[in-house]
Amino acid sequence: MLATEDYFGHFETVYLFYGAMPTGVSVSETGRIFVCFPKWGDDVRFTVAEIVGRRLQPYPDLATNTINPLNSTMSFISVQSVFADGRGTLWVLDTAAPNFSQPIQGAAKLVAIDLKTNAIRNVYTFAEDVVLPTTYLNDVRFDFRVGKSGYAYITDSSSKGPGAIIVVNLENGNAFRRLNGANSTSPDPYFLPKVEGKILMNRNADGSTSPFRSASDGIAISPDGKLLFFCPLTSRHLYAIPTEALRDRTITDFNLQYHVQYRGEKGASDGMITDAQGNVYAGDYENDSIRKILPNGIMETVAHDPKILWPDTFSIGPDRHLFVIVNQLHRQARYHYGKDLRQKPYGLLRIKIDELPAPSF
Incomplete structure (x- = not known):
């Protein structure tokens, strides 16, 4: 018998999804697990949920997960990411762009939910020069050690327009785009993704095709909050930038690109996360793998x-x-x-790493 590929890493199954496809997960400091389901064509009954026992419960409630055209800032439309910040708040990033449409004007938002009361505490919306017609809000990280109320950093993973890092001052909601259209936030034009041995590209029902392209997506922050890691979805490269430079608007976007650090090839990744020791974890969707990048680059x-x-x-x-x-x-x-080739269930898995998450405060 011929040798076969070596597989390794012991996973436990946390939850199996037999309905809509999930994208985001976040575990709070008390162990509560939250997930989200963007509206990409599946039957999404609620776009944010908490896993309670063996069931999914709409979070914070079904009413908030029901689109209200008369009050779009207080209802979830199509949530791409959820993030528990370790200090009692779940942050919800609403693209307001179902099926990757142009974001509904004024409805794209970052929402803070108090995990003790399960009530919305703050809603941050964005001006038209921040959330563009091409914007797709993807993922978010926080640092509450700077400014009076902290800052949020959001990736714009647009497939049709410029990628960027959106910086949000949580004290007053002021937000601005950084590295707008820079090489580091843009799809790698020479990258040809290959998954399950096949080239991945847009293949439409009418027979037309186009390259699979998506801008800055994965994002992670160092334990001291001083360095932001990010990567385009269609790229194998890892980048980092000092958060101080991102927040400093006296640095022009042209000059800001010189503050970007190239951290090498890590494989093609979607999400990323950082542990308390400064290790960055990143997926490699081309090779069914999870990578760990140590602070020394190994x-x-x-x-x-x-x-x-x-x-x-x-x-x-x-x-x-x-x-x-x-x-x-x-x-x-x-x-x-x-033709939909997905086979249910989708999964939430976990693997022991013996590390805690990077603190944000």
Whole structure:
């Protein structure tokens, strides 16, 4: 018998999804698990949920997950990312762009929910020069040690316009785009993604095709909040930039690109996360793997398993496990001439890493 590929990494199944496809997961400091389901064509009954026992419950309630055209700032439209900040707040990033449409004007938002009361505490919306007609808000990280109320950093992973890092002053809601259209936030024009041995590209039901392109997506922040890591979705490269430079608007976008640090090739990643020791965890969706990049730049492979069919979002729980959503994103109909090749269930998995999440405060 011929030798076969070596797979490794011991995963536990946390939850199996038999309905809509999830993208985001976040585990709070008390162990509560939250997930989200953007509206990409599946039957999404609620776009944010909490896993309670063996069930999904709309979070914070079904009413908030029901689109209200008369009050779009207080209702979720299509949530791409959720993030528990370790100090009692769940942050919800609403693209307001179902099916990757142009964002509904004034409805794209960052929402803070108090985990003790399960009530919305703050809503941050964005001006038209921040959330563009091409913007797709993807993921978010926080640092509450700077400014009076802290800052948020959001990736714009647009497939049709400029990528960027959106910086939000949480004291007053002022937001601005940084690295707008820079090489580091843009798709790699020479990158040809290959998943399950096949080239991944847009293949429409009418037979037309186009390259798969998506801008800055994965994002992670160092334990001291001084360095932001990010990567385009269609790229194998890792970048970093001092957060102080991102916040300093006296640095022009042209000059800001010279503050970007190239951290080498890590594989093609969707989500990323940082632990308390400064290690960055990133998926490699081309190779069914999860990578760990140490502060000194050395890269290790944490897991290589055929079940890691498109590792999407990561979270680190108080139980020192790395949680990951695997959702077969590349098997969606948009990449296969209108034929949906996904096989339910999708999964939420976890693997022991013996590290806590990077603090944000």
